[in-house]
Amino acid sequence: MxxxxxxxxxxxxxxxxxxxxxxxxxxxxxxxxxxxxxxxxxxxxxxxxxxxxxxxxxxxxxxxxxxxRPFETSTKANEKDKVNSYITFSLLAIFLSLYTYITSIKIGGGLFYEPSFFNDFIKPLLGILIILAALNGIIFAMTKIMKIDTSFYTVFSKLAILLIIPTGLTIIAVLCLTLSITFLSTMLFSLVMLLTFISSIIVFFTLFKENPIPNGSMDIYYIIFIANLVISIVLAIVSSSLIGNFIGNIGGGIFSY
The missing domain is CATH 3.30.160 (Double Stranded RNA Binding Domain)
Incomplete structure (x- = not known):
């Protein structure tokens, strides 16, 4: 010692x-x-x-x-499932962003501009998270207009269950894109967008199964219409920003030659 x-x-x-x-x-x-x-x-x-x-x-x-059984499972979801919901939302956002990043590499990499991890992955990731948060917030706001007794995390958990299939398809789409199976990847990506839209409608019916619509509340037709109108506006604003950034990168790369 x-x-x-x-x-x-x-x-x-x-x-x-x-x-x-x-x-x-x-x-x-x-x-x-x-x-x-x-x-x-x-x-x-x-x-x-x-x-x-x-x-x-x-x-x-x-x-x-x-x-x-996504619909049946969603009807049983509640606040206790919020940890699983965070995982689903995170995976969906990450792999959608990864899809845009790989797409930017395949389209512009080495040709028009040099893809940036921040511009082509982090920015889309933040944008997608904003869209998903807005989607959940809008649906919850509609439930309050309809006087349905539920919580934010219950809506969050029910929607997350319905988004598990789109999340799985997004992961497969990313794998296909990585392997240059472009047509299948594009089809799967389009299907993800469609199923996400459908999920935003079905989640209302999972809520109605537990909480019947009170008399005198707004008709479900108008509730779904208003919800999807607001969602479309948010989606258009965020998407236009992301697409504008992507086009700007390509344009800047072209004019730099």
Missing amino acids: KCYNCGTTVEEEISYCKECGATMEKETDEIIDSTLVATEESTQNNAFLDQVKIISSHYVQSLPNALK
């Missing part, structure tokens, strides 16, 4: 350094403290990993029912 003060080698049973007189207790205490800190950090890391495993396992276990 070495003295922490002067570095002289001393015997382990010696409580002080013969060279400089420093006590050896401090070094022992420091070793104990560092061991405790390392043990605590390891325990925290293990607890975090265990939590991730539990959440992942719970999400995977919920998929079969959501894929087999």
Whole structure:
């Protein structure tokens, strides 16, 4: 063992350094403290990993029912399913953004402009998250207009269940695009957009199954019409910004030659 003060080698049973007189207790205490800190950090890391495993396992276990009977599963969803809902919304946003990023690489990469991870992935990701948040918020607002007794996270969870199939198709579309199976990828992407639109309508009926429409509330026809009108406006605003950015990048690349 070495003295922490002067570095002289001393015997382990010696409580002080013969060279400089420093006590050896401090070094022992420091070793104990560092061991405790390392043990605590390891325990925290293990607890975090265990939590991730539990959440992942719970999400995977919920998929079969959501894929087999999405409407029925959605009617049973509530606030307790919000963690799974966050995962679904996140996966959908990430893979849709990845689709746009890969598309920009295949269309413009090395030809018109150099694709940017920030412009072609991060910006679309933020835009898609805004659209999904707006979609959920608009549906929840419509339920309040119809005087339906429900919560924001209940609507959030029900919609997320209905978006599991579009999320799965988006992942397949990205794989197809990566493998240059462009036609199938484009078809799947179009199907994702259609199913997302359909899900925004079906979610109302999952709410009505548990909460009958009160007398005197606005007709469901107009509720769905208003909801989709507002959603279309938000989608148009965000999409025009993203598309304008993409076209601007291509245009800038062309004129730079």
